Amino acid sequence: MSSYLFKDTVNEYLENLPYSMKSKLFKSPATCLAIYRLLPNLAKFYIMSMVFHEKPVNSRIWDVWVKDSDQGKKLEVEGLRRMKSLNLITEKNNYLVLDEHFRESFRNALVGNDSHHAFGVPCATDENNKTSIDFLDEFATKKWESILHFMVGTELDELPSVGVLSLLKHSGLMEINGDITKRNLTSVNITKEGFSFLLQDVNAQIWTLLLEYLKIAETLNMDSVDVLNFIFMLGSLELGKDYSLEALSETQIKMLEDLRDYGLVYQRKASSKRFYPTRLATTLTSDSTTLRSVSSAMNKAIRSAKQDNEKDVKEEEAQVDFVSGTIIVETNFKLYCYATSPLQIAILNLFVHLKSRFSNLVTGQITRESIQRALKSGIASDQIIAYLEVNAHPQMKKLAQAALNKKIEFESVNGMKASHLSLRNLEIVPSNIVDQIKLWQLELDRIQAFGGYLFKDFKGEVEYKGLLNYAEEIGVLLYKDNANRKFFVTDEGRQQLIDYASRRTKRQKKS
């Protein structure tokens, strides 16, 4: 679910670019491919149908592909809206035209007529000491986790680089005081945004940082088209291959240094003529479920490397499942988490009262205090619940599925409609926990307060009604008590109301 979140932000960013920028972006096949990957499925289908069809397409033929239902219509409208706001298609008298630049580049990407080196230039010569995928994973994990560790406040041997620090500060994820360039920090505090950042999956986190990086790049006079192209290109590179710097622009070479600090690319030396994309980079635009955490991706990679090739694919899948979910929550608010990474434990510590730690397990309890502490520092109850759900142990998911099946069976035996029960009703985290966490949040804002003015002591019903109606009309009314002729308006409303009242009295005097 958080992966949808990031897609929205990337798309929003792209949609808000002026057309001149977009048409420049469309010149790069890799970028087109990435944009295509980020589209909803129906939109992908529409694009495909237009890429090799030069003439404008009547929009009505697309209706045929959509079921004539509310949901189908909604999908179609959404797909069209997205394509239009990305300037991929333009509409003229019901006929739709695909953007020429996009068509050309996307075709190139598909049929491989690549003259732009948009997908990176692999190094022609072999490097003497080749860098293995395991090493890259380890490098990426180390870099990325050190950033996250810095954010949760773990004691680190070495501070993240200056670039990372200023990025965290500019993005508002952390409050950093002190001299950043000299790495002389006086105080470091995580912000509300930082907390919610931590609970997202890795891919969403990277995108958040990259978009912030883009904003900074603009102020540094770096060409955003170049920067974006490079980011999207990284998404289509192959893990474990080395790529040459030759095809990169100056801006992009400058970027490499920063990306190295985030763990997205690896270079053996700063002066090296080649770079390796890491797993963090190559999964940037992948559509399938993103890696939940770098460490789980690593475990997976290591396992599959060790596994004999003949072994069942199923077994591998089961193991992948195993590493993806590690949290068990009981109805008595006790929580168990199979975690070895200090990072995951540190994140849990944000909203769980941790009790004991074993070699591969931590136990803790969800308490009112621990949740409210998290809520006060800005984590929303929904985020906590989502985190618990996404990271739930497979056994929890199985249990929830079984419970749901029983419910459906029960309802169908008793002749009730079971159609409203679907996967969405799956209660992975016990419902009493979910409710309680929400209640705890409500407890924090027991009162709603509005600044403003109370009007009272009206001379008569006419005067009261007149002013009340006006206040209601301009939308500043917050409370009214007709029986006692009192009402309350916002701060901004008072002046407007007084003006109105004086105008009225003047008019009355005239007449």
Add this chain to the structure above:
Amino acid sequence: MVRAIKGSLIKCDPSIKALIVDIDSKRHDIIIEELDDTNLLVSTDKIQFIKAELERILSKNAYNAMEAEEAEKQK
């Protein structure tokens, strides 16, 4: 003559309103006017104080699972 009184409107449950009235009964500088069961007019600069007081009173009533467990262990 119509009067406009500056202040803050508080919307809350009747139970919370009762608590605020109780807090006010000792100091008389919070509530300007009681409007009805769920609405109160209070002075704006006292809002933070009200919130803190409410928090203090309410957390007294909350069951703390951790503490209860500790107490049991000591028995």
